[in-house]
Amino acid sequence: MSKMLFVINPISGDLDKEELAEDVRAFCLRNQIETDFYKTTGEEDERHLKQKINAFQPDIVTAIGGDGTVSLVAKAIIQSPIALGIIPQGSGNGLSKDLGIPQDFDEALHVLVDHHIMAIDTLDVNGQLSIHLCDMGFNALVVERFCEGETRGPGAYAWIAMQEFMGYTPKRYTIMTDGKTVFDGEAFMIAVTNAKAFGSNATINPSGIINDGEFEIFILEPFPKASSLGILYQLYTDTIDNSIYTHRFSCRSAEIVNHAKEHTQIDGEPVDLPEKIEFKVMPKSLRVILPNVQE
Numbered sequence: 486m487s488k489m490l491f492v493i494n495p496i497s498g499d500l501d502k503e504e505l506a507e508d509v510r511a512f513c514l515r516n517q518i519e520t521d522f523y524k525t526t527g528e529e530d531e532r533h534l535k536q537k538i539n540a541f542q543p544d545i546v547t548a549i550g551g552d553g554t555v556s557l558v559a560k561a562i563i564q565s566p567i568a569l570g571i572i573p574q575g576s577g578n579g580l581s582k583d584l585g586i587p588q589d590f591d592e593a594l595h596v597l598v599d600h601h602i603m604a605i606d607t608l609d610v611n612g613q614l615s616i617h618l619c620d621m622g623f624n625a626l627v628v629e630r631f632c633e634g635e636t637r638g639p640g641a642y643a644w645i646a647m648q649e650f651m652g653y654t655p656k657r658y659t660i661m662t663d664g665k666t667v668f669d670g671e672a673f674m675i676a677v678t679n680a681k682a683f684g685s686n687a688t689i690n691p692s693g694i695i696n697d698g699e700f701e702i703f704i705l706e707p708f709p710k711a712s713s714l715g716i717l718y719q720l721y722t723d724t725i726d727n728s729i730y731t732h733r734f735s736c737r738s739a740e741i742v743n744h745a746k747e748h749t750q751i752d753g754e755p756v757d758l759p760e761k762i763e764f765k766v767m768p769k770s771l772r773v774i775l776p777n778v779q780e
């Protein structure tokens with residue numbers, strides 16, 4: 486009998502999850518899965534979750550929440566044989582979309598019993614784990630405002646982005662990969678990622694491969710306001726590589742000097758990092774549950 490621990494974030498995505506827990510319990514009973522639950526509190530969840538995992542010894546730990554909840558679970562099981570399941574219930578659900586995990590609750594639940602497991606690369610960002618996307622600049626500022634606000638959900642994120650856009654000033658960054666400076670200048674945002682897209686489906690890394698042992702650094706340089714609709718269009722049609730304002734580098738390690746100590750976020754959570762930030766790929770360090778693809 487397999488053992489699954491479900492980590493439920495009661496506030497993510499502004500969605501009520503009381504009934505979901507009952508559905509999960511019934512589903513596991515039908516499928517002869519031994520089940521336990523951990524409800525996040527927002528306080529010391531990583532420590533408490535690790536204790537729970539030690540005591541219960543699950544084969545799979547499934548996050549029922551948004552990117553922050555997925556990241557919490559990943560931190561607790563990284564470099565271990567335990568696999569990560571995802572039932573998306575957040576505002577953005579970025580990693581689950583990138584991995585092709587169904588966004589519908591019942592379908593995502595079904596994946597837990599009909600799946601394959603893939604080991605994906607993750608990133609070490611100055612000693613902190615990133616499983617999806619770390620960025621600095623405009624998006625990180627929006628993420629910070631979003632986290633400070635009372636309202637969750639994708640609408641709130643889009644509203645904050647619109648409010649912040651007009652007044653945003655690009656900042657200076659220096660990027661070094663493999664000991665060479667590859668960029669030194671101002672940028673609207675810099676993203677460091679293994680994945681293809683944000684939870685909003687804005688695609689910054691269309692050819693990114695999540696288990697190729699490399700990550701990408703995406704740079705969006707300052708652009709005239711008149712070009713913003715064109716850039717938005719390119720972001721949502723997988724054609725951002727056609728923009729004259731973007732660059733991308735693939736590498737295994739990098740250092741970014743964030744001269745202005747501009748806002749930075751990792752997997753949907755604002756972080757306070759020093760001016761010099763070091764990035765290292767951790768190849769195949771996280772086992773994730775993926776849907777079985779029909780041939």
Ligand SMILES: Nc1ncnc2c1ncn2[C@@H]1O[C@H](COP(=O)(O)OP(=O)(O)OP(=O)(O)O)[C@@H](O)[C@H]1O
Pocket residue numbers: 494495496497498499525526527528550551552553554555574575576577578579637638684752753754
């Ligand atoms: N019981 C709780 N009360 C208040 N905050 C909580 C609680 N449990 C978790 N949190 C907070 O929820 C945040 C993570 O939310 P999560 O990212 O999963 O959902 P989301 O923000 O709605 O969606 P997404 O990240 O996909 O946009 C963390 O900041 C965490 O501290």
